[in-house]
Amino acid sequence: MTIAVSSQSTVADRLGRPLRDLRISVTDRCNWRCPYCMPAEVFGERYEFLPRPEILTFEETERLARIFAGLGVRKLRITGGEPLVRTQLPRLIELLARIPAIEDVALTTNGYLLGGMANSLKGAGLNRVTVHLDSLEEETFKKMSGRPYGPQKTLEGIEAAARAGLTPVKVNCVVQRGMNDGQLVDMARRFKGTGHVLRFIEFMDVGTRNAWNMKQVVPAKEIFEKINAEFPIEPADREYRGEVAERYRYKDGSGEIGIIASVSNPFCGDCTRARLTTDGRLVTCLFAAGGKDLKTPLRAGATDGDLSDMITGVWSKRSDRYSEQRAANTGADGSVKLPRRKLEMYQLGG
Numbered sequence: 014m015t016i017a018v019s020s021q022s023t024v025a026d027r028l029g030r031p032l033r034d035l036r037i038s039v040t041d042r043c044n045w046r047c048p049y050c051m052p053a054e055v056f057g058e059r060y061e062f063l064p065r066p067e068i069l070t071f072e073e074t075e076r077l078a079r080i081f082a083g084l085g086v087r088k089l090r091i092t093g094g095e096p097l098v099r100t101q102l103p104r105l106i107e108l109l110a111r112i113p114a115i116e117d118v119a120l121t122t123n124g125y126l127l128g129g130m131a132n133s134l135k136g137a138g139l140n141r142v143t144v145h146l147d148s149l150e151e152e153t154f155k156k157m158s159g160r161p162y163g164p165q166k167t168l169e170g171i172e173a174a175a176r177a178g179l180t181p182v183k184v185n186c187v188v189q190r191g192m193n194d195g196q197l198v199d200m201a202r203r204f205k206g207t208g209h210v211l212r213f214i215e216f217m218d219v220g221t222r223n224a225w226n227m228k229q230v231v232p233a234k235e236i237f238e239k240i241n242a243e244f245p246i247e248p249a250d251r252e253y254r255g256e257v258a259e260r261y262r263y264k265d266g267s268g269e270i271g272i273i274a275s276v277s278n279p280f281c282g283d284c285t286r287a288r289l290t291t292d293g294r295l296v297t298c299l300f301a302a303g304g305k306d307l308k309t310p311l312r313a314g315a316t317d318g319d320l321s322d323m324i325t326g327v328w329s330k331r332s333d334r335y336s337e338q339r340a341a342n343t344g345a346d347g348s349v350k351l352p353r354r355k356l357e358m359y360q361l362g363g
């Protein structure tokens with residue numbers, strides 16, 4: 014599927030996809046150790062995260078975001094690692110929210126620190142949050158977050174975000190077979206009628222560290238059937254082109270859920286997202302092996318025009334469609350025959 018490029022955008026990739034969204038990873042650190050993203054055995058006390066000089070400053074990030082906005086980006090999403098562990102994050106939000114062409118600034122977080130920060134984030138100009146919550150059940154939560162506490166603080170974070178007006182709050186639940194797939198109805202029950210939008214995400218083969226296998230993926234169809242059997246749902250229209258979640262509304266009018274079928278029904282044809290890593294690399298796909306270093310030229314005195322040309326050069330050559338290729342390269346045993354050298358999820362922010 015190709016996407017109409019509006020007169021405002023100035024760059025489209027080889028498959029005709031404009032550059033519309035930018036995900037900015039503001040830190041490679043995290044206060045959780047989800048085994049599918051930053052397993053504790055690998056990211057222990059001695060793990061060396063990026064040293065401070067390698068990390069883009071707020072001013073550098075804002076400058077790049079402004080240049081991206083000049084090329085058609087309208088939505089920014091702040092992510093990580095865990096973005097709320099980045100010191101003084103509201104100051105960055107304030108800088109980004111002031112960029113005239115930017116229509117929406119959102120943030121993805123595990124919610125642990127959100128309770129204490131929701132008001133200052135909203136005050137700085139943040140529009141919305143997506144909160145990662147894989148289970149309400151204490152033991153499953155501990156396994157999936159790699160931490161010795163339950164979901165309470167994340168649930169408090171969700172409520173604080175809603176009170177602050179960071180709405181609608183989206184709640185992302187990554188579904189992993191054998192881990193939390195028996196708890197999907199409980200999750201739906203918890204958020205039904207609250208105004209928060211629960212979204213189930215198929216477990217993906219991002220990065221190289223989570224020993225992913227197709228057998229751990231619970232396909233969207235099965236997720237739909239589980240929820241529908243308990244709480245009847247029906248498809249709702251997508252809100253905008255390029256929206257990744259398939260939307261369903263409860264037939265009793267008590268809200269909606271989303272299912273992100275990145276594995277069983279890939280949406281590369283509508284993918285208008287670029288990613289900026291914490292150390293200033295431009296990455297054009299969640300499954301890319303690397304990215305274009307923008308920090309070095311930026312620090313060496315490149316002008317806005319030079320940087321804009323570099324980004325245009327990368328985007329106009331883009332032909333990424335990994336998830337579609339994965340679908341075509343999966344064997345009967347669930348193994349995938351595609352290159353394994355990939356960046357990690359905590360570097361790209363989802």
Ligand code: SAM
Pocket residue numbers: 043049050092093094095096121122123143144145185187214215216217218219223358359361362363
């Ligand atoms: N720390 C924040 C958080 O957890 O929301 C932001 C970064 S995290 C990498 C972004 C999202 O990616 C989270 O919702 C997380 O559950 C999701 N994620 C990480 N690894 C994943 C995988 N293998 N498959 C699907 N989603 C994944």
Ligand code: SF4
Pocket residue numbers: 043044045046047050051093094095123145358359
């Ligand atoms: Fe941290 Fe988010 Fe990765 Fe979990 S998914 S380890 S919370 S960055």
Ligand code: SF4
Pocket residue numbers: 280281282284297298299300333334335336337
């Ligand atoms: Fe976009 Fe790459 Fe995901 Fe396809 S696989 S939707 S191109 S990020």
